[in-house]
Amino acid sequence: MKVVGFAGYSGAGKTTLLERLIPALKRLGQRVSVVKHAHHKFDIDHPGKDTWRHREAGAFEVVVASGKRLALMREFEQPAELSVHQLLAELHPAADWVLVEGFRHSDVHKIEVWRPPEDGQPTRPLLYADDPFVTAIATDAPASLPSPTERPLFDLNDAEAIAQWLIAHGERFEYNPEHHG
Numbered sequence: 001m002k003v004v005g006f007a008g009y010s011g012a013g014k015t016t017l018l019e020r021l022i023p024a025l026k027r028l029g030q031r032v033s034v035v036k037h038a039h040h041k042f043d044i045d046h047p048g049k050d051t052w053r054h055r056e057a058g059a060f061e062v063v064v065a066s067g068k069r070l071a072l073m074r075e076f077e078q079p080a081e082l083s084v085h086q087l088l089a090e091l092h093p094a095a096d097w098v099l100v101e102g103f104r105h106s107d108v109h110k111i112e113v114w115r116p117p118e119d120g121q122p123t124r125p126l127l128y129a130d131d132p133f134v135t136a137i138a139t140d141a142p143a144s145l146p147s148p149t150e151r152p153l154f155d156l157n158d159a160e161a162i163a164q165w166l167i168a169h170g171e172r173f174e175y176n177p178e179h180h181g
């Protein structure tokens with residue numbers, strides 16, 4: 001499987017880009033999985049549902065499956081920040097591509113999603129200036145990049161071009177879990 005991260009600050013457009021990139025890759029015959037980092041408490045279950053009741057009763061893991069879907073929920077007794085590599089190890093290996101949203105400081109090759117600050121917002125540091133794992137930049141304001149780069153630049157709104165580039169450079173994104181033991 002190939003792994004590519006999408007890193008940038010909140011509001012830069014990472015989720016919207018992935019929302020467009022997933023179908024673009026699927027149109028190219030690729031099976032796509034996603035790993036998403038959440039910065040806060042989140043829940044995918046609903047109070048009163050059987051799975052929620054099992055978790056509330058103290059189950060460590062709850063797996064729910066149907067003919068169309070499988071979901072695994074795991075409760076941590078102590079706070080735990082899993083690395084991107086630990087989460088990748090949880091995925092089914094049949095994916096052609098895994099798109100990683102967040103994990104800004106991870107050691108996977110990534111595309112930086114960047115927008116200039118809006119009026120009154122502070123300028124955030126660029127990732128590509130100091131991160132050798134940033135392999136390209138997606139932006140809707142290339143002329144506003146505060147630092148020059150030799151990395152490929154993509155229009156943030158052109159998911160088709162990004163998908164084509166990923167496919168053409170797939171060997172760069174081949175994931176070897178043994179390198180991340």
